[in-house]
Structures are given as structure tokens and as C-alpha cells.
Amino acid sequence: MRDQLFGGRYRLLRQMGEGGMGQVWEARDETLGRLVAVKVIALLVGGGSRGDEARARFLREARITAALQHPNVVTVHDLGETDTEDGRAPFLVMELLRGEALDAVLRRGPAALPDTARWGAEICDALAAAHETRVLHRDIKPSNVLITTASTVKVLDFGIARAADPSATANHLTQTGFIVGTPPYMAPEQARGFPEARSDLYALGCLLFELITGRLPFEAPDAVGYLTAHLSQEPPAPSSVAAGIPPEWDELVLTLLRKEPGQRYASASALAQALRRLESRTGHGPSPHPPPPKPPETDNAARALRAWAGNIQQALGIARTIADKTTKAQVLAEIAGVAVAVDRDEARRIAADAERIAHTITNTKDKAQTLASVAAAIGTVDADEALRIARDAERTAHTITNTKDKAQTLASVAAAIGTVDADEALRIARDAERTAHTITNVFGSNSQRNRKDKALVLAGIAAAIGTVDADEALRIARDAERTARTITNTEKKEKALTDVAMAVAAVDAGEALRIAQFTTDSGSKALLLATIATAVAAVDAGEALRIAREAERIAHTFTNNALGGLLLARFGADQKSLVLASVAEAMAAVDAGEGLRIAQTISDNAGKALALASVAGAVAAVDPDETLRIAREAERIAHPITHNETFQAAMQAAIMELVLVSIAAAVAAVDPDEARRIAQAITDEALQASALIGVAPM
Missing domain, CATH: 1.10.510.10 (Transferase(Phosphotransferase) domain 1)
Incomplete structure (x- = not known):
């Protein structure tokens, strides 16, 4: 089968292996110009009508498994059928490892x-x-x-x-x-x-x-x-x-x-x-046995890994200059979470430093949430240590007197240890839920403000455990929805329902779409649909595209000043442009060309640069040259904001630094040196450190 073209685009180059089900070939994707692995399922070749049924079922079930997106699962790019000497054979196209x-x-x-x-x-x-x-x-x-x-x-x-x-x-x-x-x-x-x-x-x-x-x-x-x-x-x-x-x-x-x-x-x-x-x-x-031979020093992955280790050390140096204790500890925790891929012992040392600084924070909410961040960072290295720090964070959270802050902080602790100990995460989340039901404020336990706070906190708890226990997350989210529906103020009700739908999106897109139907504010609805489209993209690209197009249609009906919840928009960024940027990001996840089209229609610099950075990241695995071209355009747009003495101009400059973080992340997998250059142009210490550690190995 050497040199045979599968699916009109995959040219078989050399056989890599053979097993009971068929053969694995190294192949070239002639459409995208990249190397892939093609697995030919020879076991299902031929067989008449029963063979046709078996191949159709194989393709149906393979599509389900192909939707799995996880760092430890091989990525399936495509699947189909092709003619061989013995008849029709299904095949899978996977990342080449x-x-x-x-x-x-x-x-x-x-x-x-x-x-x-x-x-x-x-x-x-x-x-x-x-x-x-x-x-x-x-x-x-x-x-x-x-x-x-x-x-x-x-x-x-x-x-x-x-x-x-x-x-x-x-x-x-x-x-x-x-x-x-x-x-x-x-x-x-x-x-x-x-x-x-x-x-x-x-x-x-x-x-x-x-x-x-x-x-x-x-x-x-x-x-x-x-x-x-x-x-x-x-x-x-x-x-x-x-x-x-x-x-x-x-x-x-x-x-x-x-x-x-x-x-x-x-x-x-x-x-x-x-x-x-x-x-x-x-x-x-x-x-007890010698390791496999290391790849040559010229290997791109090895070079990128060494560069990344250097970035981590540079980010560490920057983090230690940050004066604010909370920011410093949280940035150190973020660096520790990334450093585990390079040096686990170093990650432990950085996390210990972050924990030490966290204990000097006087604000109990900040202290507990920072400790939760440290626990999350160290979880993949040392589960026992992560649990110890998380329990310390939980004890600190229980000293918070404001019940809303206490419930939100407990939810943060639950989210931090979800991958370390699911049972502990659920226990803490249920504690957060009980606390949420006791929320009271100066307006009374049954006030509109109180119900809104309760609904928003419950939605946050549901989001925190969505990856731990989907059924439990849905139960809490439905409780949040019931609470939100008792709010008589239309604007507050819609805000609460939107947050509930956002929390549910990653767990059950159908439920999120159902709740989204009750949102009348076009800006909120477009943002919500964009979130749902992103959540659906890995499972059903066609449905994600449909939802993203609906989000785009609604976004174009949105008028500025209708969406008070957008913090960036309050300080000089155009609200509609930021909504469209979110839609472009969702669209790019399933169709980069469509995402780019939307990005090019945005007039505001902040929104356009954010959208272009998202599109650049989406095409990184497909077209490195196009990634760099789009990222450079985003960077060119991001830089013209000038610093002057006005508060609005200062906020616009801060927004552009956030945009530069996104651009550096988009370029990181394609050109680490270029990503590092962009990161080093950021003046805010915490943002620069985050951008540098985002320049990960390919």
C-alpha cells in the first residue's frame, strides 16, 4: 500500500507496525503538509452487506472515541474508508508520535x-x-x-x-x-x-x-x-x-x-x-534497565523544552520582585504548576515558597484562595502534599465571616483538588453548597440581592466540580437555576441565569442551551452561546459551528452600554467588539477561516487583537506560517495604544498587555523564540511571568 492516497489527502510513506486489527503507517497529509499516522483496520475489509454494516458501525463508534480530548490520549484527526485490493477498509488518522x-x-x-x-x-x-x-x-x-x-x-x-x-x-x-x-x-x-x-x-x-x-x-x-x-x-x-x-x-x-x-x-x-x-x-x-536513547539535540521538542526551562527561571526571577504578597504567591503557584513538566523537585520548591508567602497574607479570603492555588499546582507531583495544603485552605476559609465569600472560597478549594481526590473535592463542594444556602445580607435573607448572590455562588460551585462529578454539578446548577427564577428583577434574573448556563456548558451543553433561551440581553446571550459552542466543539463540530453562527448573528444586534458586566468594556474597550472577539474565538475552534472572517470585521483594537490571537492559536497545529502572520497582525494592532496620564488610557494599555499574553500563547507552539520576545515586551510583572511560562514545549 506504500504511496497509496487515502481519503484523497493522506499519502502512505512507510509501515510503522502491524497487529491483529491491521497496519499503522506514517503518512503525509497533503492538504495541510504535516506528517500523521494512519491506522488501516484490515479486520473489517470486505464481507458483503454484513461487512458494510460493520464498517458503518466502526465509523460511528470511532467518531465517539475521536471526540476524546486529553493530553494523555492520542489525538484522532480524521477517519474514513478507502478501497484496497481486498475491498473497502476503514481507517483512522492520528497524530504522529x-x-x-x-x-x-x-x-x-x-x-x-x-x-x-x-x-x-x-x-x-x-x-x-x-x-x-x-x-x-x-x-x-x-x-x-x-x-x-x-x-x-x-x-x-x-x-x-x-x-x-x-x-x-x-x-x-x-x-x-x-x-x-x-x-x-x-x-x-x-x-x-x-x-x-x-x-x-x-x-x-x-x-x-x-x-x-x-x-x-x-x-x-x-x-x-x-x-x-x-x-x-x-x-x-x-x-x-x-x-x-x-x-x-x-x-x-x-x-x-x-x-x-x-x-x-x-x-x-x-x-x-x-x-x-x-x-x-x-x-x-x-x-533497573537503561533508558531509551535520547532524541538528537537538534530535535525541536528537546530545544523547546530547554527553552521552556529557561523561561520558567526567568519568570521565577520576575515573580520574586512582585511586592504584593497575594499576587506574588499566586504567580509562584502558577509557575510551580507549569514547572512539573520540567523539574518536579523544582516545582515542589517553588510551591513551598508560594505556600510560605500565602501564610503571611492577612486577608483570610485571599489567603485561602492562594493556598488553594498552591494545592492545585502541586497536585500532579505530590497528592498527599496537595491534600495537606488544601485542608489548610479549607480551615482558613471557615474563618471567613462573610457567608458569600466563604462559600465561594470553599468552591475554589474544591476545584483545586478535583484531580487529586474526587471524594474530598465533593465533600468540600457540598460544604460550600450548605454555606451558600445560608447567605444573608443587609437587605434580608429573602431579598432580590440575596437570591442573586445565592444563585451566582451555587453556579460557581457547580462549575468547580463539573470535571469531578457531572451529575452532582448538574444537581447544584439546577438548584441555582431554581433560585435564579425566584428573582423578580429581570436584569438580575438574567445575569444569574446566564452564570448558571455558563457553569453548565462544559457539563451538559443541552442544558446550557435550554437555559440560554431565557436570556434576552443580546450581549449576554452571544457570550453564552460562544461558551457553549466552545464546549461542544470537541464532540460535535457541526453543532458547534451552528451555535457559533447563531452567537455571531445575535452579537451583531447588540448595542454598547447594554452589558454592564464587562469589566474591560468599562475602561475604554468597545463592548460589542469584545463580544464579537469571544464569538470569533469559539468559531475558530471549529473553523479557523470563519473565526478570522469575524475577527477582521471588528473595529476596536482590543477586540480585534484578542480575536486574532485566538484564531492564531487555533491554526497553530495546522499552518505555522499562517499562525505567525495572524499573530504579528494582532501584535501590530495591540501596540499603538500610547501611555498618558489619563485613567482610561492607562486601562487601555493594561488591556493591551493582556492581549499580548494571548498572542504569546498563540505563537508558543510554533515559534518559542518569537513568543518569548512578545512576552518580554510586557511590563506588568505578573502578566509577563504568566506569558513566559506559557511558552511551552511543542
């Missing part, structure tokens, strides 16, 4: 315990994102986990084993003769035909066992032998197979390998937390 799969790692022997814990936690992060959307992997095994040259885990083939089952129907998972998954890693309930989310955790348990011992938990001569073992035999403790394995590793792995799903870890998020605790306790000893 450099690195090695865990099966290659295992050929060198067992992995180090800290590496295993870190890789396992990142696999869990990918599984948690998938399970939230009710997508199962069904085939976790070494060859489906890649370690990139930047040491990042990428999980491959989500749901593809199920989608590629040639004998499944709409109503039955499998038919006789085809087992979805790989027998050495298959959970007992999956072997019986009833997989669930914890089946993926069982498979991961088999993989972790193999990584730390060098062998599988069960050994058998064939598939039937493996399935029999999974169904009826108890696995050995890893420490009985290999020396030097601590008891806590035995406990974790054997919990994952329990026969009953209910006796395993409750979720991938819970397992990720346990693995990160193990990583922090195990330390960073030498690996």
Missing part, C-alpha cells in the same frame, strides 16, 4: 517503581477522561501505551477493539468467536461479555504487575488458559515474584486484580491518586 510503547520497555526488563507509578497515574488520567464520557478502552495492554520522547504517556486505540468487532450488532456486545480485548489482560466480567469502567482498571492492574515484575500475573499457553485463570485463579503478590517490591505495591496491584469489580478501586481518578502517593513515597531511584 515519537517514542516507544511499553512492550518495547518491557523487553529490556522490569521498570522502576517511580516510573511505573507515574506512567500508571497518567494512564488513569486518560481513562478518567474517557469514563466521564462513558467510553471504555477495553484493551489496555503494553502496546497500547506509548511513552513519548518528552516522557509523556499517550494511550492509544480507545474503544477501537469494540468498534472493530466484525460480529457485534447494535444490541449485542459480542458474538461467538470474537472476544473484545486481549486475553492476558482481560477482566473476568469482560471475558463474560459485560465490561464496565473498572474492567479497564483490572487490565491496568495486569499491566502494572508486568511492569514491576517483568511477567504477567497469570501465565497460560493460550487464550482459553488466560481467560480461565482470570475467572478462577487468584494472582500471586508481586513481591512473591520479584524482589524489592514494597507491601503497598502488593496491596494496590492485588486490589486491582480482584474478581469482583466492586472490590477494586472505585474509579480511575481514585487509582491515579493512589499511584501518585506511591510515586512520592518511592522516590526516584535508578531504573
Whole structure:
């Protein structure tokens, strides 16, 4: 198939691998001029009408899994069918990754315990994102986990084993003769035909066992032998197979390998937390086998990573000059959160510095929220430390006398540890919810102002836990909506309902659209629809485009001074232009050309530059030259604001510095040196530090 053109645009260059389902090829996308990986599902070639049905189902299910957007999940760019010598074959187009799969790692022997814990936690992060959307992997095994040259885990083939089952129907998972998954890693309930989310955790348990011992938990001569073992035999403790394995590793792995799903870890998020605790306790000893060869020094990713490390140090130096304690601690926390990708020990030191400064802040609300920021930053490095700091933030929040501030701060703490400990996050969020229901002010507990505050705080709590528990977030959001609907003042009611819809958008776009129907203010409605379009973009590009076009239509009916809530607009930026900039950003996520068209219609400099920066970021992965061209136009527009003594001019200059942060972020993945130049032109210390650490490796 070499040199064959798939889908009219993907030219196959060289075969990279072959497995039970088909072949993987390195290919060139001749439309966009980039290299990609093409997976040809040879298993579903031909087959008459039944083959046509199987291929159609594969494409339907593959579209669902392709919507997964997560740093630890391989990105699927496209899918389709093509003619081969044997008949029609479906194919997937994915990002081209450099690195090695865990099966290659295992050929060198067992992995180090800290590496295993870190890789396992990142696999869990990918599984948690998938399970939230009710997508199962069904085939976790070494060859489906890649370690990139930047040491990042990428999980491959989500749901593809199920989608590629040639004998499944709409109503039955499998038919006789085809087992979805790989027998050495298959959970007992999956072997019986009833997989669930914890089946993926069982498979991961088999993989972790193999990584730390060098062998599988069960050994058998064939598939039937493996399935029999999974169904009826108890696995050995890893420490009985290999020396030097601590008891806590035995406990974790054997919990994952329990026969009953209910006796395993409750979720991938819970397992990720346990693995990160193990990583922090195990330390960073030498690996029992040599690492893979490093990429050449000329490799773009390696150069960008070194440059990024330099940016972090420069940002750190700037942060230490900031006089305001709250700002300094929050910027240090932000730097610590980014530094984990370069130097975890350095990230811990920076976070400790931020925590120390946070404890000197006298305002209890600022102190608690800053501690929450530190906990969020350190969560991926040290879960126990993150929980300790979060509980300190929670204790501080409970000393706040204003009930509205207390509830909002508790919500911030819950959001900070959502990825570290979901149960703790939900506990704190429920505490915030109880506090919100006690909000009172000088106008009385049942006043219009009081109801508005209560609705807005409840919406904020829902937004804080949206990624932790979607059902719980929707429950709280509906409570907020009920409260908002009791407000008789139309303007206050619409503001509260808009905030509720914003909170719901990332959890349930349909619910957000339902609430949006009750918004009559055109500016608020356009902003809300733009938010919903952005949330929908990763799942349904067509629907996102439709919503974004509706947002654009409504934005053009908006008149200035109708939207008092836009802070930037109060200080010299045109309100309508800022609304259109948000719409352009949403449009660019699904159609960069349409986003650029909207951006070019904006007359106000601030709005136009913001819109162009968003469009530049959207096309960065597709057309680097166009990204730089658009970003330079945005920068040219952003600079003409002159500094003078008037308050409005000073605010306009501050707005343009915010715009420069967005432009630097847009350029970062394409040209780190150019992004650094733009960041260094920013005069505000906190903004400059944020811009510098945003110049991340490619």
C-alpha cells in the first residue's frame, strides 16, 4: 500500500507496525503538509452487506472515541474508508508520535517503581477522561501505551477493539468467536461479555504487575488458559515474584486484580491518586534497565523544552520582585504548576515558597484562595502534599465571616483538588453548597440581592466540580437555576441565569442551551452561546459551528452600554467588539477561516487583537506560517495604544498587555523564540511571568 492516497489527502510513506486489527503507517497529509499516522483496520475489509454494516458501525463508534480530548490520549484527526485490493477498509488518522510503547520497555526488563507509578497515574488520567464520557478502552495492554520522547504517556486505540468487532450488532456486545480485548489482560466480567469502567482498571492492574515484575500475573499457553485463570485463579503478590517490591505495591496491584469489580478501586481518578502517593513515597531511584536513547539535540521538542526551562527561571526571577504578597504567591503557584513538566523537585520548591508567602497574607479570603492555588499546582507531583495544603485552605476559609465569600472560597478549594481526590473535592463542594444556602445580607435573607448572590455562588460551585462529578454539578446548577427564577428583577434574573448556563456548558451543553433561551440581553446571550459552542466543539463540530453562527448573528444586534458586566468594556474597550472577539474565538475552534472572517470585521483594537490571537492559536497545529502572520497582525494592532496620564488610557494599555499574553500563547507552539520576545515586551510583572511560562514545549 506504500504511496497509496487515502481519503484523497493522506499519502502512505512507510509501515510503522502491524497487529491483529491491521497496519499503522506514517503518512503525509497533503492538504495541510504535516506528517500523521494512519491506522488501516484490515479486520473489517470486505464481507458483503454484513461487512458494510460493520464498517458503518466502526465509523460511528470511532467518531465517539475521536471526540476524546486529553493530553494523555492520542489525538484522532480524521477517519474514513478507502478501497484496497481486498475491498473497502476503514481507517483512522492520528497524530504522529515519537517514542516507544511499553512492550518495547518491557523487553529490556522490569521498570522502576517511580516510573511505573507515574506512567500508571497518567494512564488513569486518560481513562478518567474517557469514563466521564462513558467510553471504555477495553484493551489496555503494553502496546497500547506509548511513552513519548518528552516522557509523556499517550494511550492509544480507545474503544477501537469494540468498534472493530466484525460480529457485534447494535444490541449485542459480542458474538461467538470474537472476544473484545486481549486475553492476558482481560477482566473476568469482560471475558463474560459485560465490561464496565473498572474492567479497564483490572487490565491496568495486569499491566502494572508486568511492569514491576517483568511477567504477567497469570501465565497460560493460550487464550482459553488466560481467560480461565482470570475467572478462577487468584494472582500471586508481586513481591512473591520479584524482589524489592514494597507491601503497598502488593496491596494496590492485588486490589486491582480482584474478581469482583466492586472490590477494586472505585474509579480511575481514585487509582491515579493512589499511584501518585506511591510515586512520592518511592522516590526516584535508578531504573533497573537503561533508558531509551535520547532524541538528537537538534530535535525541536528537546530545544523547546530547554527553552521552556529557561523561561520558567526567568519568570521565577520576575515573580520574586512582585511586592504584593497575594499576587506574588499566586504567580509562584502558577509557575510551580507549569514547572512539573520540567523539574518536579523544582516545582515542589517553588510551591513551598508560594505556600510560605500565602501564610503571611492577612486577608483570610485571599489567603485561602492562594493556598488553594498552591494545592492545585502541586497536585500532579505530590497528592498527599496537595491534600495537606488544601485542608489548610479549607480551615482558613471557615474563618471567613462573610457567608458569600466563604462559600465561594470553599468552591475554589474544591476545584483545586478535583484531580487529586474526587471524594474530598465533593465533600468540600457540598460544604460550600450548605454555606451558600445560608447567605444573608443587609437587605434580608429573602431579598432580590440575596437570591442573586445565592444563585451566582451555587453556579460557581457547580462549575468547580463539573470535571469531578457531572451529575452532582448538574444537581447544584439546577438548584441555582431554581433560585435564579425566584428573582423578580429581570436584569438580575438574567445575569444569574446566564452564570448558571455558563457553569453548565462544559457539563451538559443541552442544558446550557435550554437555559440560554431565557436570556434576552443580546450581549449576554452571544457570550453564552460562544461558551457553549466552545464546549461542544470537541464532540460535535457541526453543532458547534451552528451555535457559533447563531452567537455571531445575535452579537451583531447588540448595542454598547447594554452589558454592564464587562469589566474591560468599562475602561475604554468597545463592548460589542469584545463580544464579537469571544464569538470569533469559539468559531475558530471549529473553523479557523470563519473565526478570522469575524475577527477582521471588528473595529476596536482590543477586540480585534484578542480575536486574532485566538484564531492564531487555533491554526497553530495546522499552518505555522499562517499562525505567525495572524499573530504579528494582532501584535501590530495591540501596540499603538500610547501611555498618558489619563485613567482610561492607562486601562487601555493594561488591556493591551493582556492581549499580548494571548498572542504569546498563540505563537508558543510554533515559534518559542518569537513568543518569548512578545512576552518580554510586557511590563506588568505578573502578566509577563504568566506569558513566559506559557511558552511551552511543542
